Protein backbone atom coordinates (compact mmCIF):
# COMPACT_ATOMS: atom_id res chain seq x y z
CA UNK A 1 0.00 0.00 0.00
CA UNK A 2 2.73 2.35 1.01
CA UNK A 3 4.81 1.63 -2.09
CA UNK A 4 1.77 2.02 -4.33
CA UNK A 5 1.11 5.40 -2.79
CA UNK A 6 4.73 6.42 -3.23
CA UNK A 7 4.56 5.30 -6.84
CA UNK A 8 1.50 7.48 -7.46
CA UNK A 9 3.29 10.43 -5.94
CA UNK A 10 6.18 9.74 -8.24
CA UNK A 11 3.87 9.58 -11.26
CA UNK A 12 2.19 12.80 -10.22
CA UNK A 13 5.57 14.47 -9.85
CA UNK A 14 6.56 13.26 -13.29
CA UNK A 15 3.33 14.54 -14.72
CA UNK A 16 3.81 17.93 -13.10
CA UNK A 17 7.36 18.25 -14.31
CA UNK A 18 6.36 17.28 -17.82
CA UNK A 19 3.39 19.59 -18.06
CA UNK A 20 5.46 22.39 -16.59
CA UNK A 21 8.32 22.05 -19.05
CA UNK A 22 5.74 21.55 -21.79
CA UNK A 23 4.01 24.86 -21.33
CA UNK A 24 7.12 26.90 -20.67
CA UNK A 25 9.43 25.08 -23.00
CA UNK A 26 11.05 28.32 -24.17
CA UNK A 27 11.23 30.02 -20.81
CA UNK A 28 14.60 28.57 -19.97
CA UNK A 29 16.03 29.69 -23.30
CA UNK A 30 15.06 33.34 -23.19
CA UNK A 31 17.44 35.44 -21.13
CA UNK A 32 16.04 37.37 -18.14
CA UNK A 33 16.92 41.01 -17.49
CA UNK A 34 18.09 43.51 -20.05
CA UNK A 35 20.53 42.94 -22.88
CA UNK A 36 22.51 45.93 -23.97
CA UNK A 37 23.47 46.90 -27.46
CA UNK A 38 26.79 45.37 -28.56
CA UNK A 39 26.68 42.94 -25.63
CA UNK A 40 28.22 39.56 -26.33
CA UNK A 41 27.65 36.18 -24.82
CA UNK A 42 25.43 33.15 -24.49
CA UNK A 43 22.39 35.22 -23.40
CA UNK A 44 22.53 37.12 -26.69
CA UNK A 45 22.83 33.82 -28.52
CA UNK A 46 19.72 32.54 -26.76
CA UNK A 47 17.81 35.60 -27.85
CA UNK A 48 19.06 35.18 -31.41
CA UNK A 49 17.98 31.58 -31.57
CA UNK A 50 14.52 32.59 -30.28
CA UNK A 51 14.33 35.30 -32.97
CA UNK A 52 15.23 32.73 -35.60
CA UNK A 53 12.43 30.49 -34.33
CA UNK A 54 10.13 33.46 -34.83
CA UNK A 55 11.21 33.72 -38.45
CA UNK A 56 13.75 36.54 -38.23
CA UNK A 57 16.70 35.32 -40.19
CA UNK A 58 19.70 36.58 -38.26
CA UNK A 59 23.07 35.12 -37.48
CA UNK A 60 23.36 33.55 -34.03
CA UNK A 61 26.82 34.94 -33.41
CA UNK A 62 26.20 35.99 -29.81
CA UNK A 63 26.67 39.70 -30.53
CA UNK A 64 23.82 42.17 -30.05
CA UNK A 65 24.64 44.09 -33.23
CA UNK A 66 22.46 46.06 -35.67
CA UNK A 67 20.92 42.92 -37.19
CA UNK A 68 19.73 41.61 -33.84
CA UNK A 69 18.47 45.02 -32.83
CA UNK A 70 16.62 45.37 -36.10
CA UNK A 71 14.93 41.99 -35.57
CA UNK A 72 13.95 42.92 -31.99
CA UNK A 73 12.61 46.22 -33.29
CA UNK A 74 10.57 44.48 -35.99
CA UNK A 75 9.15 42.15 -33.35
CA UNK A 76 8.27 45.10 -31.10
CA UNK A 77 6.56 46.92 -33.95
CA UNK A 78 4.20 43.97 -34.35
CA UNK A 79 3.15 44.20 -30.71
CA UNK A 80 1.56 47.49 -29.79
CA UNK A 81 2.19 47.01 -26.05
CA UNK A 82 5.96 47.17 -26.58
CA UNK A 83 8.22 50.17 -26.78
CA UNK A 84 9.88 50.33 -30.21
CA UNK A 85 13.48 50.70 -29.09
CA UNK A 86 15.10 47.52 -30.43
CA UNK A 87 16.29 46.68 -26.95
CA UNK A 88 15.56 43.41 -25.24
CA UNK A 89 14.16 43.58 -21.71
CA UNK A 90 11.55 41.91 -19.49
CA UNK A 91 8.48 43.20 -21.37
CA UNK A 92 9.82 42.13 -24.76
CA UNK A 93 10.76 38.81 -23.19
CA UNK A 94 7.21 38.26 -21.90
CA UNK A 95 5.59 38.85 -25.30
CA UNK A 96 8.25 36.81 -27.08
CA UNK A 97 7.76 33.90 -24.72
CA UNK A 98 4.04 33.93 -25.31
CA UNK A 99 4.46 34.11 -29.09
CA UNK A 100 6.89 31.20 -29.02
CA UNK A 101 4.62 29.09 -26.89
CA UNK A 102 1.68 29.85 -29.22
CA UNK A 103 3.77 28.63 -32.14
CA UNK A 104 4.77 25.45 -30.32
CA UNK A 105 1.12 24.68 -29.47
CA UNK A 106 0.13 24.42 -33.12
CA UNK A 107 -0.15 20.68 -33.74
CA UNK A 108 1.00 20.19 -37.32
CA UNK A 109 3.30 22.14 -39.54
CA UNK A 110 1.03 21.81 -42.54
CA UNK A 111 -1.92 23.14 -40.58
CA UNK A 112 0.15 26.03 -39.42
CA UNK A 113 1.16 26.90 -42.96
CA UNK A 114 -2.35 26.82 -44.38
CA UNK A 115 -3.65 28.75 -41.40
CA UNK A 116 -1.05 31.45 -41.95
CA UNK A 117 -1.86 31.68 -45.61
CA UNK A 118 -5.49 32.35 -44.81
CA UNK A 119 -4.49 35.01 -42.37
CA UNK A 120 -2.22 36.72 -44.87
CA UNK A 121 -4.83 36.98 -47.60
CA UNK A 122 -7.08 39.70 -46.25
CA UNK A 123 -4.02 41.52 -44.96
CA UNK A 124 -2.48 41.68 -48.42
CA UNK A 125 -5.75 42.94 -49.91
CA UNK A 126 -6.03 45.72 -47.35
CA UNK A 127 -2.71 47.17 -48.48
CA UNK A 128 -2.85 49.43 -51.49
CA UNK A 129 0.33 50.51 -53.19
CA UNK A 130 0.22 52.58 -56.37
CA UNK A 131 1.30 50.80 -59.53
CA UNK A 132 3.04 53.80 -61.07
CA UNK A 133 5.98 56.05 -60.36
CA UNK A 134 5.11 58.94 -58.05
CA UNK A 135 6.43 62.43 -58.72
CA UNK A 136 8.28 64.49 -56.16
CA UNK A 137 5.93 67.06 -54.56
CA UNK A 138 2.92 65.28 -56.06
CA UNK A 139 -0.28 65.41 -53.98
CA UNK A 140 -2.67 62.51 -54.37
CA UNK A 141 -4.37 59.63 -52.65
CA UNK A 142 -1.70 57.38 -54.20
CA UNK A 143 0.92 59.23 -52.18
CA UNK A 144 -1.15 58.70 -49.07
CA UNK A 145 -1.34 54.96 -49.79
CA UNK A 146 2.44 54.91 -49.99
CA UNK A 147 2.74 56.86 -46.75
CA UNK A 148 0.46 54.43 -44.96
CA UNK A 149 2.70 51.54 -45.99
CA UNK A 150 5.88 53.39 -45.01
CA UNK A 151 4.38 54.05 -41.60
CA UNK A 152 3.57 50.35 -41.19
CA UNK A 153 7.23 49.67 -41.83
CA UNK A 154 8.23 52.02 -39.04
CA UNK A 155 9.12 55.20 -40.94
CA UNK A 156 7.84 58.23 -39.10
CA UNK A 157 6.09 60.60 -41.48
CA UNK A 158 2.85 62.47 -41.78
CA UNK A 159 -0.03 61.08 -43.84
CA UNK A 160 -0.68 64.29 -45.73
CA UNK A 161 -0.78 62.79 -49.23
CA UNK A 162 2.05 65.03 -50.35
CA UNK A 163 5.33 63.59 -51.64
CA UNK A 164 7.55 66.06 -49.76
CA UNK A 165 11.07 65.73 -48.36
CA UNK A 166 9.88 63.56 -45.44
CA UNK A 167 8.33 60.96 -47.73
CA UNK A 168 11.32 61.07 -50.05
CA UNK A 169 13.70 60.53 -47.19
CA UNK A 170 11.67 57.54 -45.92
CA UNK A 171 11.67 56.02 -49.43
CA UNK A 172 15.42 56.65 -49.67
CA UNK A 173 16.07 55.01 -46.31
CA UNK A 174 14.06 52.02 -47.41
CA UNK A 175 15.96 51.83 -50.71
CA UNK A 176 19.31 51.96 -48.91
CA UNK A 177 18.46 48.72 -47.19
CA UNK A 178 17.85 46.90 -50.48
CA UNK A 179 20.94 46.47 -52.56
CA UNK A 180 18.87 45.89 -55.72
CA UNK A 181 17.15 49.28 -55.52
CA UNK A 182 18.35 52.59 -56.87
CA UNK A 183 18.90 55.06 -54.03
CA UNK A 184 17.00 58.02 -55.44
CA UNK A 185 14.09 58.48 -53.03
CA UNK A 186 11.62 58.05 -55.89
CA UNK A 187 8.82 55.53 -55.57
CA UNK A 188 8.73 53.22 -58.58
CA UNK A 189 7.71 49.68 -59.48
CA UNK A 190 10.88 48.07 -58.09
CA UNK A 191 10.49 49.92 -54.82
CA UNK A 192 6.87 48.81 -54.77
CA UNK A 193 7.84 45.14 -55.10
CA UNK A 194 10.38 45.42 -52.29
CA UNK A 195 7.89 47.23 -50.05
CA UNK A 196 5.31 44.48 -50.56
CA UNK A 197 7.93 41.86 -49.81
CA UNK A 198 8.91 43.59 -46.55
CA UNK A 199 5.29 43.87 -45.48
CA UNK A 200 4.70 40.22 -46.17
CA UNK A 201 7.66 39.17 -44.09
CA UNK A 202 6.81 41.63 -41.35
CA UNK A 203 10.53 42.24 -41.21
CA UNK A 204 12.84 45.13 -41.68
CA UNK A 205 14.34 44.78 -45.09
CA UNK A 206 17.83 44.29 -43.78
CA UNK A 207 18.01 40.63 -44.62
CA UNK A 208 21.52 40.31 -45.99
CA UNK A 209 22.41 36.70 -45.48
CA UNK A 210 26.11 37.15 -45.13
CA UNK A 211 28.37 39.45 -43.20
CA UNK A 212 27.61 43.16 -42.94
CA UNK A 213 29.98 46.06 -42.33
CA UNK A 214 28.67 49.46 -41.31
CA UNK A 215 31.42 51.99 -41.96
CA UNK A 216 31.07 55.01 -39.69
CA UNK A 217 32.96 58.31 -39.77
CA UNK A 218 32.96 60.61 -36.74
CA UNK A 219 33.77 64.19 -35.80
CA UNK A 220 33.34 65.76 -39.26
CA UNK A 221 32.53 67.03 -41.73
CA UNK A 222 35.94 68.46 -42.61
CA UNK A 223 36.88 70.41 -45.70
CA UNK A 224 40.00 68.32 -46.29
CA UNK A 225 39.06 64.70 -45.66
CA UNK A 226 35.29 64.30 -45.97
CA UNK A 227 35.08 65.02 -49.73
CA UNK A 228 37.86 62.49 -50.41
CA UNK A 229 36.10 59.86 -48.35
CA UNK A 230 32.86 60.55 -50.23
CA UNK A 231 34.67 60.06 -53.51
CA UNK A 232 36.10 56.69 -52.40
CA UNK A 233 32.70 55.53 -51.16
CA UNK A 234 31.22 56.52 -54.55
CA UNK A 235 33.90 54.58 -56.39
CA UNK A 236 32.98 51.46 -54.47
CA UNK A 237 29.26 52.25 -54.50
CA UNK A 238 29.11 52.00 -50.72
CA UNK A 239 26.77 53.82 -48.35
CA UNK A 240 28.19 54.74 -44.96
CA UNK A 241 27.20 56.65 -41.84
CA UNK A 242 28.58 60.01 -40.71
CA UNK A 243 28.27 60.93 -37.04
CA UNK A 244 28.72 64.66 -37.35
CA UNK A 245 29.38 67.40 -34.81
CA UNK A 246 27.02 70.36 -34.90
CA UNK A 247 29.96 72.74 -34.63
CA UNK A 248 31.63 71.18 -37.67
CA UNK A 249 28.47 70.85 -39.79
CA UNK A 250 27.79 74.55 -39.24
CA UNK A 251 31.12 75.39 -40.88
CA UNK A 252 30.72 72.97 -43.82
CA UNK A 253 27.05 73.10 -44.78
CA UNK A 254 27.62 72.20 -48.42
CA UNK A 255 29.64 69.10 -47.52
CA UNK A 256 26.91 68.04 -45.13
CA UNK A 257 24.40 68.46 -47.95
CA UNK A 258 26.54 66.33 -50.26
CA UNK A 259 26.72 63.54 -47.67
CA UNK A 260 22.93 63.62 -47.44
CA UNK A 261 22.29 63.85 -51.19
CA UNK A 262 24.57 60.91 -51.91
CA UNK A 263 22.36 58.78 -49.69
CA UNK A 264 24.69 58.26 -46.74
CA UNK A 265 23.20 58.33 -43.28
CA UNK A 266 23.82 61.14 -40.84
CA UNK A 267 23.88 60.77 -37.07
CA UNK A 268 24.21 63.14 -34.14
CA UNK A 269 27.56 63.20 -32.31
CA UNK A 270 26.87 66.24 -30.06
CA UNK A 271 27.80 69.83 -30.79
CA UNK A 272 31.14 70.39 -29.06
CA UNK A 273 32.51 66.91 -28.29
CA UNK A 274 33.71 68.29 -24.95
CA UNK A 275 33.52 65.39 -22.49
CA UNK A 276 33.83 67.57 -19.35
CA UNK A 277 30.86 69.71 -20.33
CA UNK A 278 28.69 67.01 -21.95
CA UNK A 279 28.96 64.42 -19.23
CA UNK A 280 28.75 66.71 -16.21
CA UNK A 281 24.94 67.02 -16.54
CA UNK A 282 22.34 65.09 -18.50
CA UNK A 283 20.81 68.41 -19.54
CA UNK A 284 24.10 69.61 -21.05
CA UNK A 285 24.20 66.46 -23.13
CA UNK A 286 20.58 66.70 -24.25
CA UNK A 287 21.01 70.40 -24.96
CA UNK A 288 23.85 69.65 -27.37
CA UNK A 289 21.85 66.94 -29.12
CA UNK A 290 19.10 69.50 -29.68
CA UNK A 291 21.55 72.15 -30.82
CA UNK A 292 23.08 69.80 -33.38
CA UNK A 293 19.65 68.70 -34.50
CA UNK A 294 18.77 72.33 -35.17
CA UNK A 295 21.98 72.81 -37.18
CA UNK A 296 21.17 69.73 -39.27
CA UNK A 297 17.61 70.87 -39.91
CA UNK A 298 18.79 74.37 -40.84
CA UNK A 299 21.10 72.94 -43.48
CA UNK A 300 19.13 69.92 -44.71
CA UNK A 301 15.59 71.21 -44.32
CA UNK A 302 13.08 71.01 -41.49
CA UNK A 303 11.92 67.55 -42.55
CA UNK A 304 15.32 66.06 -42.01
CA UNK A 305 15.32 63.80 -39.01
CA UNK A 306 17.82 61.38 -37.61
CA UNK A 307 17.48 59.05 -34.67
CA UNK A 308 21.10 57.91 -34.94
CA UNK A 309 23.34 58.88 -32.08
CA UNK A 310 26.92 58.18 -31.16
CA UNK A 311 28.20 59.28 -27.77
CA UNK A 312 31.50 61.14 -27.94
CA UNK A 313 33.95 58.64 -26.47
CA UNK A 314 31.37 55.85 -26.56
CA UNK A 315 28.38 55.16 -24.32
CA UNK A 316 29.66 52.39 -22.07
CA UNK A 317 30.07 52.63 -18.31
CA UNK A 318 27.75 53.03 -15.35
CA UNK A 319 28.47 56.74 -15.17
CA UNK A 320 26.72 57.15 -18.53
CA UNK A 321 23.63 55.09 -17.66
CA UNK A 322 21.46 58.19 -17.08
CA UNK A 323 22.71 59.70 -20.32
CA UNK A 324 21.85 56.55 -22.27
CA UNK A 325 18.37 56.45 -20.78
CA UNK A 326 17.74 60.16 -21.42
CA UNK A 327 18.84 59.83 -25.06
CA UNK A 328 16.70 56.75 -25.57
CA UNK A 329 13.67 58.50 -24.06
CA UNK A 330 14.21 61.24 -26.62
CA UNK A 331 13.93 58.63 -29.36
CA UNK A 332 17.62 58.27 -30.20
CA UNK A 333 19.20 54.94 -31.05
CA UNK A 334 22.70 54.89 -29.76
CA UNK A 335 25.44 53.12 -31.73
CA UNK A 336 28.88 52.33 -30.37
CA UNK A 337 31.31 50.24 -32.42
CA UNK A 338 32.88 46.79 -32.39
CA UNK A 339 35.78 47.39 -34.79
CA UNK A 340 38.04 50.34 -35.54
CA UNK A 341 41.09 51.45 -37.45
CA UNK A 342 42.54 53.17 -34.39
CA UNK A 343 42.86 56.55 -36.10
CA UNK A 344 42.12 58.38 -32.85
CA UNK A 345 44.56 56.43 -30.73
CA UNK A 346 47.32 58.96 -31.43
CA UNK A 347 47.69 62.32 -33.17
CA UNK A 348 49.13 60.64 -36.23
CA UNK A 349 48.71 56.93 -36.89
CA UNK A 350 50.58 55.33 -39.78
CA UNK A 351 48.71 53.61 -42.60
CA UNK A 352 50.28 50.30 -41.70
CA UNK A 353 49.03 50.53 -38.15
CA UNK A 354 45.49 51.51 -39.21
CA UNK A 355 45.14 48.44 -41.37
CA UNK A 356 46.58 46.20 -38.69
CA UNK A 357 44.17 47.58 -36.08
CA UNK A 358 41.20 47.08 -38.39
CA UNK A 359 42.11 43.46 -39.10
CA UNK A 360 42.75 42.74 -35.46
CA UNK A 361 39.49 44.30 -34.17
CA UNK A 362 37.23 42.99 -36.96
CA UNK A 363 38.40 39.42 -36.70
CA UNK A 364 35.74 36.74 -36.38
CA UNK A 365 32.72 39.04 -36.30
CA UNK A 366 29.78 38.64 -38.59
CA UNK A 367 28.51 42.17 -38.17
CA UNK A 368 30.87 45.11 -37.95
CA UNK A 369 30.30 48.68 -36.88
CA UNK A 370 33.63 50.21 -37.85
CA UNK A 371 34.75 53.40 -36.13
CA UNK A 372 36.84 55.83 -38.20
CA UNK A 373 37.16 59.61 -38.37
CA UNK A 374 36.77 62.08 -41.24
CA UNK A 375 37.91 65.14 -39.31
CA UNK A 376 41.10 67.22 -39.77
CA UNK A 377 44.40 65.39 -39.42
CA UNK A 378 43.04 61.98 -40.41
CA UNK A 379 44.78 61.86 -43.78
CA UNK A 380 45.96 58.29 -43.24
CA UNK A 381 42.35 57.20 -42.76
CA UNK A 382 41.61 58.51 -46.26
CA UNK A 383 44.75 56.87 -47.64
CA UNK A 384 43.92 53.45 -46.24
CA UNK A 385 40.18 53.49 -46.83
CA UNK A 386 40.37 51.71 -50.21
CA UNK A 387 42.57 48.99 -48.71
CA UNK A 388 40.24 48.57 -45.75
CA UNK A 389 37.24 48.29 -48.08
CA UNK A 390 39.08 45.77 -50.26
CA UNK A 391 40.05 43.75 -47.22
CA UNK A 392 36.50 43.64 -45.86
CA UNK A 393 35.12 42.76 -49.29
CA UNK A 394 37.59 39.91 -49.56
CA UNK A 395 36.38 38.71 -46.17
CA UNK A 396 32.85 38.56 -47.58
CA UNK A 397 31.31 41.67 -46.04
CA UNK A 398 28.50 43.66 -47.62
CA UNK A 399 28.37 47.36 -46.77
CA UNK A 400 25.39 49.18 -45.36
CA UNK A 401 24.50 52.53 -43.89
CA UNK A 402 22.76 52.54 -40.52
CA UNK A 403 19.12 53.53 -40.92
CA UNK A 404 18.49 57.16 -40.00
Ligand SMILES: [Zn+2]
Nearest residue numbers: 218219312313
Ligand atom coordinates in the same frame (compact mmCIF):
# COMPACT_ATOMS: atom_id res chain seq x y z
ZN1 LIG B 1 34.03 61.56 -31.69
